[in-house]
Structure formats: C-alpha cells, structure tokens
Amino acid sequence: MEEFIAKCQHCGNETSQHILHQEIQAAEGFDSIGHTLSYLDYLCFTVCKTCKNYSFFSIVDGNVGNEFSLYPLEQSIHISIPEAVRKAYNEALRVKKVSPSAFLMLIRKSLEIICKEKDAKGGNLKQKIEYLNKMGQIPKLISDVANSTRSLGNLGAHELHFDWKNKDVEIINDLFQALIEFLYIIPYKLSKLTKKI
Numbered sequence: 061m062e063e064f065i066a067k068c069q070h071c072g073n074e075t076s077q078h079i080l081h082q083e084i085q086a087a088e089g090f091d092s093i094g095h096t097l098s099y100l101d102y103l104c105f106t107v108c109k110t111c112k113n114y115s116f117f118s119i120v121d122g123n124v125g126n127e128f129s130l131y132p133l134e135q136s137i138h139i140s141i142p143e144a145v146r147k148a149y150n151e152a153l154r155v156k157k158v159s160p161s162a163f164l165m166l167i168r169k170s171l172e173i174i175c176k177e178k179d180a181k182g183g184n185l186k187q188k189i190e191y192l193n194k195m196g197q198i199p200k201l202i203s204d205v206a207n208s209t210r211s212l213g214n215l216g217a218h219e220l221h222f223d224w225k226n227k228d229v230e231i232i233n234d235l236f237q238a239l240i241e242f243l244y245i246i247p248y249k250l251s252k253l254t255k256k257i
C-alpha cells in the first residue's frame with residue numbers, strides 16, 4: 061500500500077494520504093464486552109496530497125476504513141450520543157477546520173436536535189434550553205454553556221464574514237463537548253457502573 065483515502069485532520073478533506081513510512085506491530089485491545097482482541101496495528105506516517113501536511117495514522121489490520129488519526133489526534137464521538145446528534149456533530153467536526161461559520165451552524169443544529177430529543181418546550185432555542193434547566197434536566201452552568209454556544213451559533217449563521225479565529229472555534233467545540241458529556245456520556249458511564257454494584 062502506497063497511499064490510502066482518509067479524512068485529513070489538518071484540512072478536513074477525505075483525501076489521499078501518501079505513506080512516507082510504515083511499521084506493523086502486533087497489538088491487543090478489548091471489544092465492547094471485555095474480550096481481548098489481537099490485531100495488527102499498521103502505523104503510517106503520511107503526507108496529505110491536498111494540504112501537504114503530515115499525519116500519523118493507526119490502521120487496524122491494515123483495513124482502510126478502520127483508520128484512526130493519532131496525529132493530529134482525531135476526536136471520536138461517544139457511543140452514548142443519540143444517532144441524530146452524532147450525525148450533526150460529526151458533520152460539524154468535518155467542516156471545523158475548513159469553514160468555521162458552517163461549523164457554528166451545525167453546532168446550533170446539534171443543539172436543536174438535543175432539545176428535540178430531550179422534549180424541550182419553547183418557541184425558540186433559548187427558551188428550550190431554559191426549559192431544560194427549569195425542569196432540572198441540566199444545571200444552570202450547563203444551560204449557560206448551551207446558551208453561549210447557541211448565541212455564537214447565531215453569529216455564525218448571520219454574519220458569514222465575521223472573522224472567526226480557530227481559538228474561538230475550539231472553545232465552542234470544548235463547550236459543546238462539556239454539554240454532551242453531561243447529558244449523555246456521564247449518565248451512560250454511571251449506568252454501566254451501577255449495573256456492577
């Protein structure tokens with residue numbers, strides 16, 4: 061294999077990664093029910109044909125489609141996140157580097173989906189977030205996080221020429237992560253733990 065198609069974490073494109081160096085090593089991991097899995101880890105140092113930046117991929121058993129970018133580190137979305145939220149957020153992550161305004165719009169869309177999924181009442185997104193707080197589904201701090209993300213998402217939608225810095229995009233991503241961590245990931249982990257007690 062001299063090259064493979066994978067999402068570049070630098071430019072965000074599904075693009076050809078030319079392999080500069082490759083090592084194969086035996087590795088072990090666990091499946092979802094705790095069984096040990098043995099596999100071959102194909103470690104590839106690549107250069108992106110689109111943006112010319114370097115990446116480092118791990119490919120399970122060398123099967124393209126099972127690759128994971130170790131550098132720059134790829135963000136994976138937790139299993140507990142509902143499908144519709146995951147789809148919208150995945151889409152947001154895909155465009156994060158290439159179009160900050162599209163990223164913001166998709167984060168806003170993800171918030172709308174979360175509110176719908178949580179059955180939040182209200183005429184607009186702000187009221188729906190407040191409703192979730194009032195009903196005790198999210199604490200004040202998390203509703204503030206959702207609201208900041210929401211208002212910045214509005215800016216993204218309406219001021220396409222607004223000068224977004226990558227730093228701002230990363231802050232919004234961190235805030236959104238905190239929100240889904242609280243709403244889905246922590247309850248999921250807690251349920252796994254309480255099953256064992």
Ligand SMILES: [Zn+2]
Pocket residue numbers: 068069070071072073075108109110111112113
């Ligand atoms: Zn690239």
